[in-house]
Amino acid sequence: KQEVTQIPAALSVPEGENLVLNCSFTDSAIYNLQWFRQDPGKGLTSLLLIQSSQREQTSGRLNASLDKSSGRSTLYIAASQPGDSATYLCAVKGNTPLVFGKGTRLSVIA
Amino acid sequence: EPEVTQTPSHQVTQMGQEVILRCVPISNHLYFYWYRQILGQKVEFLVSFYNNEISEKSEIFDDQFSVERPDGSNFTLKIRSTKLEDSAMYFCASRRDKNTGELFFGEGSRLTVL
Numbered sequence: 001k002q003e004v005t006q007i008p009a010a011l012s013v014p015e016g017e018n019l020v021l022n023c024s025f026t027d028s029a030i031y032n033l034q035w036f037r038q039d040p041g042k043g044l045t046s047l048l049l050i051q052s053s054q055r056e057q058t059s060g061r062l063n064a065s066l067d068k069s070s071g072r073s074t075l076y077i078a079a080s081q082p083g084d085s086a087t088y089l090c091a092v093k094g095n096t097p098l099v100f101g102k103g104t105r106l107s108v109i110a
Numbered sequence: 111e112p113e114v115t116q117t118p119s120h121q122v123t124q125m126g127q128e129v130i131l132r133c134v135p136i137s138n139h140l141y142f143y144w145y146r147q148i149l150g151q152k153v154e155f156l157v158s159f160y161n162n163e164i165s166e167k168s169e170i171f172d173d174q175f176s177v178e179r180p181d182g183s184n185f186t187l188k189i190r191s192t193k194l195e196d197s198a199m200y201f202c203a204s205r206r207d208k209n210t211g212e213l214f215f216g217e218g219s220r221l222t223v224l
Binding site: 031032034036041042043044045046049051089091093096097098099100101102103 | 143145151152153154155158166199201203209210212213214215216217218220
């Protein structure tokens with residue numbers, strides 16, 4: 001059964017800092033991995049989708065990497081801003097529907 | 111930009127009452143999903159729907175739950191007799207391709223059972 005773990009559970013950084021969020025999964029037989037952002041009480045906004053054949057994807061200040069064989073992905077946020085404060089969720093698609101991690105709650109302090 | 115829309119945004123109901131949550135998936139998407147998130151917990155899969163039938167469901171999705179696509183645009187989740195533990199945020203999602211497509215979520219419907 002696929003398990004997705006995200007570390008750290010919470011992170012607080014000063015504005016401008018570069019940061020890395022980590023995601024690990026137990027079953028490497030995946031089709032893709034998706035990173036989402038969730039603001040309090042709101043829905044899930046898709047940030048990046050990485051297919052299993054890809055190593056990384058970039059969107060603006062965000063860069064996600066995927067190492068399928070080791071069951072790891074990272075989300076790199078450059079030059080963080082207070083508006084980046086949210087919970088970031090990692091989710092993996094294998095032969096089962098999308099399986100989510102519990103998320104990393106990020107606070108960027110001005 | 112196309113989006114998944116959900117109604118209502120918040121519903122309060124008494125235990126034992128029936129609730130219907132509604133979703134309009136993105137128009138050219140073929141695969142539809144319901145997920146839920148209990149406060150402070152992970153997002154959990156409930157059910158997937160393709161070609162007018164359930165393709166997969168979790169153990170959470172028991173006989174109290176049902177889904178329907180009554181017309182060409184709406185996708186509904188019905189809870190027949192709500193329990194306190196059904197209180198959660200319910201998310202509808204859709205994608206175009208089963209395995210490789212990006213999954214798009216709606217803003218969610220918050221269900222509070224009293």
